[in-house]
Amino acid sequence: NAGVTQTPKFQVLKTGQSMTLQCAQDMNHNSMYWYRQDPGMGLRLIYYSASEGTTDKGEVPNGYNVSRLNKREFSLRLESAAPSQTSVYFCASSLRGYGYTFGSGTRLTVV
Amino acid sequence: QQQVKQSPQSLIVQKGGISIINCAYENTAFDYFPWYQQFPGKGPALLIAIRPDVSEKKEGRFTISFNKSAKQFSLHIMDSQPGDSATYFCAARRDGGGSNYKLTFGKGTLLTVNP
16 A cells, blocks of 8 residues: 555653664655654654755754655654653655655654 | 644534634745644544635535635534544645745644534
């Protein structure tokens, strides 16, 4: 099925641990995005990649890094997880900003 | 700075009623206005979208009304059903140049439709 695939779906980390969230899309979209969703805060952009080979900071980039591995894959890395990073993370892709397609999310808890 | 303001934060409607969610924006460079629907445990999914040269767009029971001069747009759900219970996000697209396109999202409205 065409779409955006995120792994893992759930993760529990201890404070200070690192992890990488994986995202892949098979719709030949140029742009990819990472959002976090917290209650009452809506969807906040962490990082985005307008095209292969480029990445830019979004609204809340602190504590995160990203890699646009190729046109299909865009990963998000937490180098030293903090409880404030407990959230639901969504990856999305789009063709020129129209009709974002979102993945099903990664529910991350940092204890 | 919140560029897209969405209201209300939550909404309760009886089955068969009309649900109305409003959004206001500030940046006149926005050129595309989608609405997303999100069910619990799922990612947001595109519901309906409009461009600023159109004042209204209807798809089934869902209608977007757009007021360019007021910089406001709204989602109307006619004959609301319990299956419409979800969180709804409005958004606005901006062309940042060089293939740099981003959506700015409202904070969401939790809609509950009672049977």
